[in-house]
Amino acid sequence: MHLKLSGEEGFTPPGVKDFDLPPIFENIEWLTKPVLLVALSVVLISIFFIAASRKALVVPGKLQFSGELVYDFVRNGLAKDILGPEFMRFVPYLFTLFTFVLVNNVFSIVPLLQFSAMSHVGFPYALAIITYLVYHFVGMKKQGVGHYLKGIAFMPGVPKAIYVLLTPIEIATFFIVRPFTLGLRLFANMFAGHLLLLVFILGGEHLLAGVIGLKLVSPFAFAMGILLTFFEFMVQCLQAYIFTLLTALYIAGSLADEH
């Protein structure tokens, strides 16, 4: 679909092709921008938290304080609240997950980087699969395989005949819908966010190249782009939080004896 606005050349709206980034070096096929961004995020997170915790003082400096703020948020705000007495075992995973998703999401609006690996469907699903394995493994280890599966499939206190109706729904929820929606939610939010910013900013640029009337409209498109950048920042933080929250909730569900 081409919008003929300026008369000469048409405006090509951003689409899926904008996510299809070519390899950085022609002969190394797997080395694309998202891969580099993920590596960069790991380096940045490591440096930040090592620096923040290296000289831990009783009265923290700015760096240590900000590091501890994030750690405290995940540990006490998420893990301790949801997982109960056994929460410390899961803090490393939840903390890694939260910071990793958060930093990669925010890369989407960092100038020059401006792309989130999470808008490529493979990255969120890799994380969702890890969470999937973790919560099923924890449940099977804690309750025993048979007891765990029975707890999922057969809700107590229901007439036996009803199980024909309910058991498939329960199994589909725990084994298919949960990991599927977990990955999809993060992916779709990051994908749509990037696309939204592309529409307004590329659109504004295109309007600027048009006739005088269109030039006058273009600042509004840019203003909208800036406004949506702040909105996207909120969405990025929220999605990182939700991904971690749901992981913690799923683990808590596996730890509990029955649901």
Added chain:
Amino acid sequence: MAANREADALWTIVGYMLSGLLFWGGAGYLADRYLNTSYLTLVGFLLGMGGALYLIWLRFGRE
């Protein structure tokens, strides 16, 4: 704690509704294709929705 329970309920409810519709709706659709009927998909959707609502009530409603 209260907010987290609500978040749990919210996502679990969405999950149940989705799987109820998908599983029983899908089963109804396949039965329709197999038996050359046209109403079983609807029956499946209704069954799935009913089952999902029942599960939600079992889990959150009877406390």
